[in-house]
Amino acid sequence: MKCPFCGEMDNKVIDSRVSKDGTVIRRRRECTDCARRFTTYEHIEEIPIMIVKKDGRREVFNRDKVRVGLQKACQKLDISMNVIEDFIDDLERDLRETGEKEIPSRVIGEKIMGRLHTLNDIAYVRFASVYREFKDVNDFVAELKTLLSER
Incomplete structure (x- = not known):
C-alpha cells in the first residue's frame, strides 16, 4: 500500500x-x-447487479436512485436517514442473495413497495403513485381502498 x-x-x-x-x-x-x-x-469486490428496465434496457443497480425515490416518498414523515439507508442495505442484500446477475426493475419495485407497506402507509402510497404510474385520482383511490381493506 x-x-x-x-x-x-x-x-x-x-x-x-x-x-x-x-x-x-x-x-x-x-x-x-x-x-x-x-x-x-x-x-469485497462484488459483481454489479444489472437491472432490466421495462423497455429492455439494462443498467447497473444504483443505490442513489433508490435513495432519492425513498426520500421523496418519506418526505415530511418521521423516518430517519438511518432507516432509509438500512432499508437500501437490506434491499441490496436481498437482490445479491438471489444469485441472479440480471433482475427486472418490476421485481425491485415490488420489493420496495412490500417493505414500504410495513414501514409507513403514507410513504407506500406516495411511492406506489409514481411506481405504478397513477393516471388519475381513481387509480389513487383504488390503491387506498386496497390498503384499507388489508387492515
Whole structure:
C-alpha cells in the first residue's frame, strides 16, 4: 500500500477492525519512512447487479436512485436517514442473495413497495403513485381502498 503522504510502498498495519456487518475491514497503517498514519478499507469486490428496465434496457443497480425515490416518498414523515439507508442495505442484500446477475426493475419495485407497506402507509402510497404510474385520482383511490381493506 502506497503512503498517501510520501509515496513510500513500505508500511505496517497497526490495527484491523471488521465492520459491524462484516463486509469491510478497516486497517490503520503506519508508513515506515515518514511514520505518518493513514487508514485503508478492504471491501469485497462484488459483481454489479444489472437491472432490466421495462423497455429492455439494462443498467447497473444504483443505490442513489433508490435513495432519492425513498426520500421523496418519506418526505415530511418521521423516518430517519438511518432507516432509509438500512432499508437500501437490506434491499441490496436481498437482490445479491438471489444469485441472479440480471433482475427486472418490476421485481425491485415490488420489493420496495412490500417493505414500504410495513414501514409507513403514507410513504407506500406516495411511492406506489409514481411506481405504478397513477393516471388519475381513481387509480389513487383504488390503491387506498386496497390498503384499507388489508387492515
